[in-house]
Amino acid sequence: MTRSPATPLPPPKARRRLRETAALTQTQLADRVGVTPATVRAWESGRTTPRGRKREAYAKLLKTLAEEETVQAPEPEPESKLEPEAKPQTQPEPEAKPQPEPQPQPQPQPVAAPEPVALTPAQAFDALYAFSAPALVRQTFLLTGRREQARESVERAFQAAWEHWPEVARDRDPVGWVRATAYEYALSPWQRLRPRHRHPEPPPADPGDRTLLNTLLRLPPRHRRTLVLYDGVGLDLPETAAETEASTPATANRLLRAREAVAGRLPALADPQVLHRRLAELASNERLRAAEPPTVRRGGERRARLRTRAAIAFTVALIGTTALTVRTAPTHYEPPVSPGQAVRGVPQRVAPGALSDEELELRQKLRDQVQDGPERLSPRLE
Template structure:
């Protein structure tokens, strides 16, 4: 088997980047310990867990064995069945939530008070974080079948869809049992073109992301600009976004990074926030959020507003899980000090969830205009880079052609220092001296000829 085939087979058994972080923390390993065991740097391990790069060759197999994922691939979302009890962790956690009233569908899906904040409990995600619903439904439907079906020898833990859906043969079939009729084959849905897939992602996630970015910045114009910039960036890197496990999270991270950039404070249009809402409760909560530092504001919005768990929040904010937990604790403390009715985590989660779930009112340009603008901006930057490069080459060539080929020293005239005349060397000729010198050189000598001795 060639090396490329081995890498592809091992990469299929490697979990998603968010799952890699969760598995490492479940094993009570730090990034330094994993880096020392793998023979790489800590930055490389962080890039593996954020999805910026992937291990290859022997390091890929060793990394999969270290995480315990060399067998069947783990699902990204927890299954509906009761998950096993999570191992105790050493990192600090925010205080647990009180058991809420299980009335609404959102509250029924929240974890109980005994479960830690970073436990993989079943939860309800905001529509903007749902991602591709068809892929998640397929994973949850076929996962129990995958566990019960034998895996092929070439790729352990992964079976073909046709093999997973076949019923297991009965060892002792009944004599009067009717023959099993195979289910009719269903034609797969036609594949979407990149433009159609991008348009579907834009229509699904853009309105909610504009509203979330407004809660982070308090500026409607900046929130719309941030989402458009994020989708421009996503279309430029569409091959990467199309295969990402959470494309909405990819775009959301880009929009949040642009919206929270400190350089916007120097722009006059985004220097001051917009007018606060007219409703008192929304105005007070939004004002308290905007008083938090940007990293804390983003953490509490992702965790209590969108319903992400603690490892996912830490991965999206590019922080460690203990750091994300400490930011969440600090943000909750500040919000409770500002609004005493939000001292309970469940009440804060309910208020933020209601604020995030509000219908956005901002009108966005069509997806085609966003794609066209991204392509136009790419062409503009490419042409600008080419013109600057050509100008630099021209200036360099002109300088090389006109530069002297040897050094010509400068004969500086003597100067008088502290009244002391210049020592040695001829004095500078005056205009009269120059005129006399030219006259003597041009006229013949009228005097007697020079006497030459003659030998007798």
């Protein structure tokens, strides 16, 4: 079975130019194609490429915009290649008066384009934080159902991004880097061991939002994360699989199971478009605020200093323990002392005193016997 060739698409810059020429916003174009604005932004930046039916619809829309741009553009007037026929002259024409030579007009000097201002690392980090932090906090709230944990997870992720800023700044998708780190921290099993996790937070005020949030929290963490990324954030299937570190078939299976679980409890959310809108409403109805960028940067730097000092203290303690061990350790082998054993047949030691009759008899017997063994035999001549 052979696949049909994919529908050709213009380059990413041309896609954006066609949309801007038609005076369409990314949200309006996303509604016409049936995707989210984040997906359109990824298509126009070249970060992702549409596939399947979305690709066909997107290519058809871009073709329509290109045709409208061609129709609206003024057609150049064709130059006449025929010269007027010469008329017979019956009378001499009067001599033309000399026209004054036109004075040369001053040409406008080209204005140099302003050079782009290079941002410092702190300014670039603050811009990234201000752009993506509020949305990331709302998305993380859908994963955890806890407002403070969502805010803390996003702050920890940005602190990690500040520590690895050269790597994050060169990444194709810095927001995706931070989002993956925040989700990993929010869904960590160690969060259950914290004392704050034992105290539940007040649920949403709206009954529909409360039911939807409880349905999400009942899903397994991997299924919940896949559903939020695909139907909440608007990533396509390959991007969701890459961010969750799973294969595309496994990610599709998780997404289908998560949708079935949600639709089983809330049949009105069986439509993916309705589910996407309800997830956005649930995240937007909560008052979730993120800290200021300088505060996050200072917190990350302070945490890095504490870790560095702890590592130095541990290293110094390890070196001191090693030196003490080398100083006090024996320099030669000392065999272990064997455990004592009881010896039978030896009389117990008693204090000196008068000897008993038996002891006197034994002493006399020992004295009478030859102490040096048997007598020595001397050879005699017979």
